[in-house]
Amino acid sequence: MENPQDRPPEDDVHTKGADIYDEDGAIRASFLAHIGAAIADRDTLTLKQDVGALHQSEVGDLIEALLPEQRQALVELMGSDFDFTALTEVDDAIRMDIVDAMPNEQIAQAVQELDSDDAVYILEDLDEEDQEEILAQLPFTERIRLRRSLDYPEESAGRRMQTEFVAVPPFWTVGQTIDYMREDKNLPESFSQIFVIDPTFRLLGAVDLDRILRTQRGVKIEEVMHETRHAIPATMDQEEAAQIFEQYDLLSAAVVDENERLVGVLTIDDVVDVIQEEAEEDLMRLGGVGDEELSDKVLTTSRSRVPWLMVNLVMAFLAASVIGLFDATIQEIVALAILMPIVAGMGGNAGSQTMTVTVRALATKDIDIYNASRIIRREIGVGLLNGAIFATLIAIVAGFWFSSPDIGGIIAVAMVVNMLTAALAGILIPLLLDRFGADPAVASAVFVTTITDVVGFFTFLGLATWWFGLL
Amino acid sequence: MENPQDRPPEDDVHTKGADIYDEDGAIRASFLAHIGAAIADRDTLTLKQDVGALHQSEVGDLIEALLPEQRQALVELMGSDFDFTALTEVDDAIRMDIVDAMPNEQIAQAVQELDSDDAVYILEDLDEEDQEEILAQLPFTERIRLRRSLDYPEESAGRRMQTEFVAVPPFWTVGQTIDYMREDKNLPESFSQIFVIDPTFRLLGAVDLDRILRTQRGVKIEEVMHETRHAIPATMDQEEAAQIFEQYDLLSAAVVDENERLVGVLTIDDVVDVIQEEAEEDLMRLGGVGDEELSDKVLTTSRSRVPWLMVNLVMAFLAASVIGLFDATIQEIVALAILMPIVAGMGGNAGSQTMTVTVRALATKDIDIYNASRIIRREIGVGLLNGAIFATLIAIVAGFWFSSPDIGGIIAVAMVVNMLTAALAGILIPLLLDRFGADPAVASAVFVTTITDVVGFFTFLGLATWWFGLL
Structure with a gap:
């Protein structure tokens, strides 16, 4: 990751996207026509500019609104400028269509750019053979991390967790911790708490960022950390994990393996998706329909x-x-x-x-x-x-x-x-x-x-x- | 608020509560009997210790499990040690029973201890006369803030927002901002972003805490802030606001009035409750039942x-x-x-x-x-x-x-x-x-x-x- 000072401050803001929706919340017809024309003209410049400026969820909505053949073309034309995270925002069937049509090398390339939870989300639906072929092409640490997530049962916290997190030893001071975060280039993209671990990665506690910011530099981390009562076992069902988030109003929670070692972090945005899915499941089941999707044939x-x-x-x-x-x-x-x-x-x-x-x-x-x-x-x-x-x-x-x-x-x-x-x-x-x-x-x-x-x-x-x- | 350094680091952790639930997720019968006995004995010491150690949502579950007359007695016996936030976690009918039985002076006392969103949640169900009587007993600034929230329509973002937030001018440096947070005693209890405003409180942008922590002290806030594309009008329906949170994976969002002035902050924990409520509403309506509660007669x-x-x-x-x-x-x-x-x-x-x-x-x-x-x-x-x-x-x-x-x-x-x-x-x-x-x-x-x-x-x-x- 580049140094925070080097990147423009607006890099996660997408002013362009503000008006791609009409009053009903559907993609504006004129925008869709514009993108459709650019795809037909193979106008990669326009696509990279106008689609590249959108938030991943907006790209997801756009993909769902396109015709199946346009979807494929869009991904191809945008090449490495296509944000694969957008695929986590579309219907399963549409994602499968797009991913199935891509060569495994390209998927491997794309997956490396993703947060681990998004990568797992895309990989877990592929058949084992493709999964292995893609994993084999990844750098060692990433391969290990993704494989570990994929080894946890379906719909478990281990599948939904992010394996990127910030962890420091208890004897560091607040000042040391802040300096570390200023200098380290491998920090996760965003985070709201820091974990405290011993040399064997056993979880000792956590500190919220606001606490760090409110504390004098000389204070030791162990003095401001709180016990993490709500550490989530990686094998716990995602619905149960979501209920813990809801009950205790958590923003993020440590995920630990059977030896209480920190293996990842579960964040509220993934939990919100789980809550939605589970509520949807109950509604659908009461209505006598299974896990069907709107894109099913x-x-x-x-x-x-x-x-x-x-x-x-x-x-x-x-x-x-x-x-x-x-x-x-x-x-x-x-x-x-x-x-x-x-x-x-x-x-x-x-x-x-x-x-x-x-x-x-x-x-x-x-x-x-x-x-x-x-x-x-x-x-x-x-x-x-x-x-x-x-x-x-x-x-x-x-x-x-x-x-x-x-x-x-x-x-x-x-x-x-x-x-x-x-x-x-x-x-x-x-x-x-x-x-x-x-x-x-x-x-x-x-x-x-x-x-x-x-x-x-x-x-x-x-x-x-x-x-x-x-x- | 006391100085962060003065309070024990575990003040928001409640180790005692870990085992108050049985395997089915209900309050353990032995714990319920223990609390019931303490209520019968008017043993305030035990109650303050054992109930005081629980998380607000655990107190909520406990209250729901108690008999109606025990609920009232618990609140009375615990006095100022009773965390009123727990009342936001129980069925509407149970909350109304408890609050209706309390003198308005006591409610006014309790409401002052709450975050503004929780205070509004409790006040909004009272009849206007009681509301006015309670508001009249609050300090000026709090009265103004709560009244403003209550003036927004029901189920609007203005009703759910918290009026406590951290806002700084754009010309401050990161260092100044950190120092301000270390010294100011009136900060909200927890927060994940800082807002940037002009002298008239007009919203200019926001900075996530992790960005602050990753930036050198000398850098100006305006250089690291990002535009807040997803500022939420206070009059927006809470369901619409929740959809914005979901789509853009927000943790918190600025709430602005009709003049784009910052009036509060909406946080993901409130939004999660809204998502749950709305999903529940759809399910209930499809099943031909309205907004009924389990505690209804x-x-x-x-x-x-x-x-x-x-x-x-x-x-x-x-x-x-x-x-x-x-x-x-x-x-x-x-x-x-x-x-x-x-x-x-x-x-x-x-x-x-x-x-x-x-x-x-x-x-x-x-x-x-x-x-x-x-x-x-x-x-x-x-x-x-x-x-x-x-x-x-x-x-x-x-x-x-x-x-x-x-x-x-x-x-x-x-x-x-x-x-x-x-x-x-x-x-x-x-x-x-x-x-x-x-x-x-x-x-x-x-x-x-x-x-x-x-x-x-x-x-x-x-x-x-x-x-x-x-x-």
Whole structure:
């Protein structure tokens, strides 16, 4: 890295990019046309100037807005001026397309320019053979560092950490530390704390930069360092690490190996991405879609959605067979067939409400043994109350519609039963799935709606069969 | 604030708290019992020691685990040793309970100890009268600062910002700046960048602390500062501000008023909370629940869920009336009543899948005019493909079940039509709602399922009526 005094102070500011977005947050059409024309003209100068001036995330958005063939051309035309960090900002499928089309030598070249966490992010999706070929072309220390990160399990803190960090011994003074940072040319690009280590790299503590700046030069580091209570084991799942960041409002945290030796640093910007991903995962799972991406093709998307629909189909046949038990009753009183989806549907909706709250509370660990029984009691209360409200409404409408107070009464009773069932299913199913180690976001919805369908159809049609003496 | 050299270096580390959680992440039962006993014994010494040693978020978790009457007692017994920041970490309803029970003088006392963003967080939920009474008891500068924050709209950057920051003039040297930080006793508790302002507080730029530390003492601040391209207007919505943080990986950002004057700083830890809240909001809205909290009582919860169920009820009656059109057909062929929920349900599920993906993509701004038409085409493809797959399956099962190839054929056609409808509804409805400024997460689900219900019932029963000549 060049000496800080030598580089222009604005080197990480990109004034050009300010207006590449329109009011809707999409890349401005005129800018896209301009870049498209430059690609068509193979006008590398314009590209290097106008794309080179953008922030990596802006380049990412630009790439996503381009046509697939333009993306490839842009990367090629810009050559070494292309900031590979931008690839960490695009959809997985688009990144794979671009990287797959590049020769391994070029990837190796590009990866060397990246922070280690970004390099790992790009390398981890390649197949092992390509990974090895690329790693083999890297300088020794970098190869070792990246390989170590890649050896940690997927979605672990070790995969997301940056292996560049500033570490000093405890007996240095604040003045020595500041001088070291002024002179060392191999510092990470930005950092917010300094770690304190012993000669074997064992982590002793950390000092925030503001503390350094507020302390007299003569003071020893060990006097201003604080214990790092929140050192993160490299094998820890990234979601768990993110929760520690959130709970303790950390900006960065030391990552240590099994011997408590400092191996890297996890920073809040990576954690923000993890938080987003995890929140997205819960939402997608509740909606019955897997890890699909917007850039997936029809076949991939279809394949990812079929399993869920298949489970639902089986459950739908189960519910249908419950209706089948009462075919004679329906033939007698067709009004029942008309009304039965209302009972089932209202139960399904009420169940989804309770389930959504429960799944979210489980994800954020807001539900525990101290409040679970209170929340279960509350949901039963809500189920009974809302059941009573809607039973009354439905009874009146249905009773008048079919000029039959009997049908009104029957649907009211079925409604209360099903709303109560919905409340219980909505809270107990996610809790049980969680207790048995299953992901409540994936499986809860199908169980809840099946139960509310089955109970809804059975209670309503069963009650009617009994009341009208059609047994 | 005391001189940094005077305070013990571990003042923000809380070694005691490390094991207050059990493996499930809940407060350990033994610890809870210990604190409960200390509260019962009015043993303030133990409380001050053991609760005082915890991180604010741990105190928050502890408060949530305690019984309501214990919470009040804990705050009272700990007196000025109670860290009010902990109240920003608990459910709104619990915080309101605790704060409402406190005399305004005590709140005013406590608020003075807080960072301005935390103070605003606690004050903003109080009614205006209490707010004024509390503000009146604060020292002049603090009163002005808090009132300014509270004057900004709810959920704006101005509400979330911290009004404590470090700002220096551009002509100072790095050395002067460091000396100033070493001597000034009124610095914020922690910070990661220094702002550069002119005499009228207009923002000129910013310098990251690592840059300061890497620069020789004699260099002028204006030479190392960078332009702050991402200054955030105080009136900007917090969600928009969070997106800027995410896109540009910011740790903190200047907040400016309408005259570009620096009024505060927004930090990543607050932004992480915003990101969590917004992700939660989308999930909850898709699930048909509003801003409810786990600590809400039955009545509040019921009230928050009734509107959604009411809309669903109206839509359910709409779907039922479609069935009603074909009552004669159902009386003739009861199998149709048994099978019709399958057609409607599968469409509903497929529609939810597409809708979930679309709502999420809209929230993260991943969908725009460049890829919308491609994604619409993809969803149509997926709808047709999955429609064909499940039509075949259902046709076979239904055909054998009722020994009628005709019914098998009819349900197959209805299935393809409804899956295609689901795909179109799932993508177009959120897109249209977004275009017309409505929140797609709130309203999409009810429209999508209504459409798949209505189309499902109508196609299936209509086709059967026509095929079997029952018109």
